[in-house]
Amino acid sequence: MNAGILSAQNLxxxxxxxxxxxxxxxxxxxxxxxxxxxxxxxxxxxxxxxLTAQNTKNSGEVTYNGQPVWENQTxxxxxxxxxxxxxxxxxxxxxxxxxxxxxxxxxYYPNWDQAYAGRLLEEFKLEKKKKISQLxxxxxxxxxxxxxxxxxxxxxxxxEPAAGLDVVMRExxxxxxxxxxxxxxxxxxxxxxxxxxxASVFERVIILDEGRILENTETEELIAQFRYVSGREDVVDRxxxxxxxxxxxxxxxxxxxxxxxxxxxxxSAQEAxxxxxxxxxxxxxxxxxxxxxxx
Amino acid sequence: xxxxxxxxxxxxxxNLGAIFGFAAIVIVGCYVTGVPDNPNVGNLFENYYAMFPTxxxxxxxxxxxxxxxxxxxxxxxxGARRRDFFWAIQSNMAFYAVVCWGLxxxxxxxxxxxxxxxxxxxxxxxxxxxxxxAFPLVCMVLxxxxxxxxxxxxxxxxxxxxxxxxxxxxxxxxxxxMILSADTGIMNYLVETEWGWLWTALPRMMIxxxxxxxxxxxxxxxxxxxxxxxx
Amino acid sequence: MRGTLNDQSLIYLQxxxxxxxxxxxxxxxxxxxxxxxxxxxxxxxxxxxxxxxxINLLVTDGILYKRRGIGMFxxxxxxxxxxxxxxxxxxDGYVKPLVKEGTSLALxxxxxxxxxxxxxxxxxKK
Numbered sequence: 001m002n003a004g005i006l007s008a009q010n011l012x013x014x015x016x017x018x019x020x021x022x023x024x025x026x027x028x029x030x031x032x033x034x035x036x037x038x039x040x041x042x043x044x045x046x047x048x049x050x051l052t053a054q055n056t057k058n059s060g061e062v063t064y065n066g067q068p069v070w071e072n073q074t075x076x077x078x079x080x081x082x083x084x085x086x087x088x089x090x091x092x093x094x095x096x097x098x099x100x101x102x103x104x105x106x107x108y109y110p111n112w113d114q115a116y117a118g119r120l121l122e123e124f125k126l127e128k129k130k131k132i133s134q135l136x137x138x139x140x141x142x143x144x145x146x147x148x149x150x151x152x153x154x155x156x157x158x159x160e161p162a163a164g165l166d167v168v169m170r171e172x173x174x175x176x177x178x179x180x181x182x183x184x185x186x187x188x189x190x191x192x193x194x195x196x197x198x199a200s201v202f203e204r205v206i207i208l209d210e211g212r213i214l215e216n217t218e219t220e221e222l223i224a225q226f227r228y229v230s231g232r233e234d235v236v237d238r239x240x241x242x243x244x245x246x247x248x249x250x251x252x253x254x255x256x257x258x259x260x261x262x263x264x265x266x267x268s269a270q271e272a273x274x275x276x277x278x279x280x281x282x283x284x285x286x287x288x289x290x291x292x293x294x295x
Numbered sequence: 296x297x298x299x300x301x302x303x304x305x306x307x308x309x310n311l312g313a314i315f316g317f318a319a320i321v322i323v324g325c326y327v328t329g330v331p332d333n334p335n336v337g338n339l340f341e342n343y344y345a346m347f348p349t350x351x352x353x354x355x356x357x358x359x360x361x362x363x364x365x366x367x368x369x370x371x372x373x374g375a376r377r378r379d380f381f382w383a384i385q386s387n388m389a390f391y392a393v394v395c396w397g398l399x400x401x402x403x404x405x406x407x408x409x410x411x412x413x414x415x416x417x418x419x420x421x422x423x424x425x426x427x428x429a430f431p432l433v434c435m436v437l438x439x440x441x442x443x444x445x446x447x448x449x450x451x452x453x454x455x456x457x458x459x460x461x462x463x464x465x466x467x468x469x470x471x472x473m474i475l476s477a478d479t480g481i482m483n484y485l486v487e488t489e490w491g492w493l494w495t496a497l498p499r500m501m502i503x504x505x506x507x508x509x510x511x512x513x514x515x516x517x518x519x520x521x522x523x524x525x526x
Numbered sequence: 527m528r529g530t531l532n533d534q535s536l537i538y539l540q541x542x543x544x545x546x547x548x549x550x551x552x553x554x555x556x557x558x559x560x561x562x563x564x565x566x567x568x569x570x571x572x573x574x575x576x577x578x579x580x581i582n583l584l585v586t587d588g589i590l591y592k593r594r595g596i597g598m599f600x601x602x603x604x605x606x607x608x609x610x611x612x613x614x615x616x617x618d619g620y621v622k623p624l625v626k627e628g629t630s631l632a633l634x635x636x637x638x639x640x641x642x643x644x645x646x647x648x649x650x651k652k
Contacts, residue, residue, distance in 0.1 A: 032575070054371055054372060054524070055525065071376050073376055073379075076374040076375075079374060086526070089368075090449055100305075104369060104370075104373060107301050108302070108374055109373065178571060178572075178574070181574065182564045182567060182568065200570070200573065200576065201571070201572065203575040203576070219573075273626070273630065277534075278535060280533040
């Protein structure tokens with residue numbers, strides 16, 4: 001599967017007076033699974049919409065293999081942006097049947113794999129004749145996932161695919177994603193709230209916070225830079241001198257801090273009488289994007 | 296553009312089927328209630344037959360409305376190019392117009408062919424027989440209005456409702472005008488009056504107005520689609 | 527399967543460690559093939575790139591080698607290599623923490639050594 005390079009430069013987007021994306025730069029390398037994580041309202045769906053020419057931008061460029069994506073059939077043929085389905089449309093309840101969605105997808109996605117779609121329909125126990133308005137939230141997510149996977153698009157984007165799925169189905173989703181990736185090596189971008197479960201699936205993670213990209217790195221490389229250091233407050237403070245302290249939690253003289261720094265400094269900290277513990281992706285995310293909301 | 300055209304065509308077939316189905320029901324209903332033999336039956340089916348052109352216009356308005364709201368959103372969400380979708384809408388509207396025109400010609404001709412008793416009230420149908428190009432044009436205009444109404448309604452319920460009301464007025468006005476010009480008695484009378492020149496010029500004015508609205512509407516549709524944001 | 531991975535250390539390190547443990551236990555013998563990147567990824571529900579990183583670590587240490595077109599195999603003398611590698615890390619990984627903990631419990635050097643002797647004795651009896 002030959003995906004091109006999808007890239008955004010200096011992207012700005014405002015809704016009325018509010019700036020939603022600020023001078024954003026992003027390059028999506030082909031053949032990797034990206035996780036796009038951010039709080040509600042960080043701008044994830046807006047960003048994805050603009051990357052796929054489904055939303056308009058105020059300034060900046062979005063290119064696919066150097067050509068702008070806007071009205072670009074070659075780019076649009078290679079991209080699938082699978083969004084959450086809507087149970088109600090503008091004109092009332094969504095009475096479209098699943099098979100109509102599938103038929104439309106078959107028309108629009110050049111790489112559509114009907115057989116794969118059929119297998120997924122069976123596995124998800126979805127009936128083609130059912131209307132979207134009759135589906136549960138979990139079933140709607142399953143349709144979204146089905147379309148994304150069966151599209152076999154070189155760049156496939158899923159917006160909150162796990163919303164509404166129970167934990168067993170979520171694990172199955174990650175499995176399906178990895179299986180597909182192993183077979184096709186296509187580029188996936190998955191935006192999600194459910195961070196820790198999905199962390200092991202993402203080769204790279206993009207953290208979006210209030211319209212800015214905080215991080216775009218290899219997941220494990222990012223996590224390696226963070227630690228929890230806890231112990232007696234004076235020892236902790238000494239050890240953390242020179243490290244970036246992200247958050248502090250104190251109970252009496254017991255202090256726990258979340259720090260970020262280079263590995264060497266962190267290793268030397270182990271000499272002192274403090275407890276050092278690694279942080280997982282979810283911890284990292286909260287410490288970077290928590291903004292002191294929950295202390 | 297082929298993709299978007301095929302996409303919309305899927306719905307168009309079904310919608311046209313509904314109109315044809317309705318026509319069939321009306322014809323059968325007429326036969327069942329004795330309309331062919333009795334020029335003054337005055338029942339439901341007779342009226343439906345008489346008003347058939349207006350029924351078509353109403354249906355087309357609604358179909359266009361749906362085409363430019365739900366279908367537009369779905370198409371764009373699956374990677375359709377905006378300009379492709381615009382032309383797909385145009386082709387489908389042309390398709391609707393041509394097919395409905397054919398159906399209307401058939402409905403006009405049918406009573407004579409099937410030896411139904413003649414009746415005056417159906418001047419409306421005869422009229423469309425005469426001015427060959429008027430009906431498709433009116434269909435297109437109403438579909439453009441339907442499309443615009445849909446798109447505007449998404450952004451602002453107030454403006455949308457205004458547009459829908461305007462469209463209904465257009466539909467009524469066109470129907471009334473057609474009835475007037477068909478019933479030659481009234482038309483001749485009006486032409487003799489002070490404002491005679493107005494009544495004579497009215498057909499040409501109407502055509503010009505309709506064409507201008509169609510073109511203006513299309514430009515608006517193009518612009519709206521270019522700026523549309525997928526939900 | 528996922529349950530055997532934890533979030534106490536980076537995943538690729540855990541993958542490497544698990545393969546090393548298996549080599550020491552004789553699960554994979556010299557010149558035998560180990561699971562491929564994709565098999566590991568499937569088995570642990572992780573990204574293949576992460577699995578590959580773990581395997582590459584062992585290749586760099588000479589514990590595994592690649593046979594083109596076939597897969598990854600256990601090198602000759604891999605068991606010994608793993609043991610050497612772990613011996614080098616033993617001091618920092620086990621001894622220092624032991625002494626540190628002992629000191630914080632105010633155990634004397636003699637008490638620590640006595641405990642070690644006792645543990646050696648119990649191990650011998652198995």
